[in-house]
Amino acid sequence: MVGNGFMGAAHSQAWRVAGRFFDLPRQPEMTVVVGRDADRAADAAAKWGWEESSADWREVIARDDIDLVDIVTPGFSHAEIAIAALEAGKHVLCEKPLANTVAEAERMAEAARRAAASGVYAMVGFTYRRVPAAALARDLIAAGRIGTVRQLSVSYLQDWLADENAPFTWRLDKEQAGSGALGDIGAHAIDLAQFITGRSLVSVSGTLETLVSERPVLVEAQGLSGTAGEEKQTVTVDDRALFTGRFDDGVLGAFEASRFSTGRKNALRFEVSGSLGALSFDLEDLNSLQLFDATADPLTQGFTKIIVTEPGHPYLDAWWPAGHALGYEHGFSHQVRDLVTAIAAGEQPTPSFDDGLQVQRALDAVERSSDAGSAWKEIS
Numbered sequence: 121m122v123g124n125g126f127m128g129a130a131h132s133q134a135w136r137v138a139g140r141f142f143d144l145p146r147q148p149e150m151t152v153v154v155g156r157d158a159d160r161a162a163d164a165a166a167k168w169g170w171e172e173s174s175a176d177w178r179e180v181i182a183r184d185d186i187d188l189v190d191i192v193t194p195g196f197s198h199a200e201i202a203i204a205a206l207e208a209g210k211h212v213l214c215e216k217p218l219a220n221t222v223a224e225a226e227r228m229a230e231a232a233r234r235a236a237a238s239g240v241y242a243m244v245g246f247t248y249r250r251v252p253a254a255a256l257a258r259d260l261i262a263a264g265r266i267g268t269v270r271q272l273s274v275s276y277l278q279d280w281l282a283d284e285n286a287p288f289t290w291r292l293d294k295e296q297a298g299s300g301a302l303g304d305i306g307a308h309a310i311d312l313a314q315f316i317t318g319r320s321l322v323s324v325s326g327t328l329e330t331l332v333s334e335r336p337v338l339v340e341a342q343g344l345s346g347t348a349g350e351e352k353q354t355v356t357v358d359d360r361a362l363f364t365g366r367f368d369d370g371v372l373g374a375f376e377a378s379r380f381s382t383g384r385k386n387a388l389r390f391e392v393s394g395s396l397g398a399l400s401f402d403l404e405d406l407n408s409l410q411l412f413d414a415t416a417d418p419l420t421q422g423f424t425k426i427i428v429t430e431p432g433h434p435y436l437d438a439w440w441p442a443g444h445a446l447g448y449e450h451g452f453s454h455q456v457r458d459l460v461t462a463i464a465a466g467e468q469p470t471p472s473f474d475d476g477l478q479v480q481r482a483l484d485a486v487e488r489s490s491d492a493g494s495a496w497k498e499i500s
């Protein structure tokens with residue numbers, strides 16, 4: 121695994137746990153964790169259960185005992201590491217968004233297509249597809265449970281930047297992160313909307329805004345934030361992204377991504393309305409999915425809260441008895457389960473780098489639209 125920040129902790133947990141709960145065709149071995157700072161990488165290895173640590177990813181991907189490279193670094197380094205790993209014959213899991221630019225994502229997708237021809241696969245980490253309630257929503261929509269989808273809204277709301285004295289971290293630097301709320305969490309909203317509906321966005325109209333343009337420098341990172349210093353640094357990304365998107369079946373979706381939504385910690389929400397019913401989900405209540413059945417008796421109709429913990433629900437057979445809830449980290453374990461299962465079967469795991477490229481093009485179209493006064497832009 122290359123990278124040892126917050127996302128590295130989440131992925132480590134998944135690599136450690138997935139093979140102990142799911143019957144995987146191959147058992148993951150957590151060989152090396154790589155970090156720029158050798159001491160911090162060594163601490164991460166000891167804490168998270170990696171056999172070794174290293175400060176040199178190039179040396180690690182050249183090793184014969186490495187089969188798969190998991191990339192959890194900021195976006196600017198994804199292309200270089202992923203392409204090198206694929207060319208070295210290693211399977212790749214890469215955090216979202218796939219890259220910082222469409223050009224980088226195109227090169228990555230091309231490398232992934234070449235590698236797949238010889239049975240080496242790449243996957244992008246849109247982990248929320250693997251939240252059981254989200255997977256159930258997709259199944260219900262595909263089965264026609266809410267009829268023809270007519271509209272949807274998807275928002276991803278967090279508030280870890282609402283404090284204007286929260287320090288400047290890499291997620292606020294365009295050079296390192298590519299974009300702000302748009303790429304960091306808007307990318308999840310786009311992927312999830314496309315995943316649950318089975319449709320693709322084709323055009324968008326959007327507006328980006330930066331609410332706090334200068335922040336104190338970071339002294340020491342902790343989680344998403346850290347301790348702040350005296351000096352100031354200029355924020356070079358958006359804090360909030362608002363956009364509408366047209367899907368390939370004509371449906372119009374409403375999207376919002378913000379890290380300034382006071383009181384909302386990790387609220388990835390969707391509501392999909394169809395001709396026969398509707399579905400509603402909130403990641404802050406991730407063990408449930410709300411279903412409205414428009415064909416039911418009007419006198420007793422209403423959104424029903426489905427508790428998504430039954431063994432028959434997606435991914436739930438491996439976990440606890442019904443009613444014993446899952447959390448944020450389980451999506452990552454499900455991701456490992458699906459990735460390892462696909463690789464062992466010689467199949468392309470999803471979402472592929474081509475899927476990641478399509479999301480990257482959508483992000484780019486939102487930026488182009490915002491620059492052009494919210495003019496509609498094709499995703500191409």
Ligand code: SOE
Pocket residue numbers: 278304305344386
């Ligand atoms: C920060 O906004 C962040 O950690 C994202 O980078 C992740 O992708 C998301 O899962 C949680 O929030």
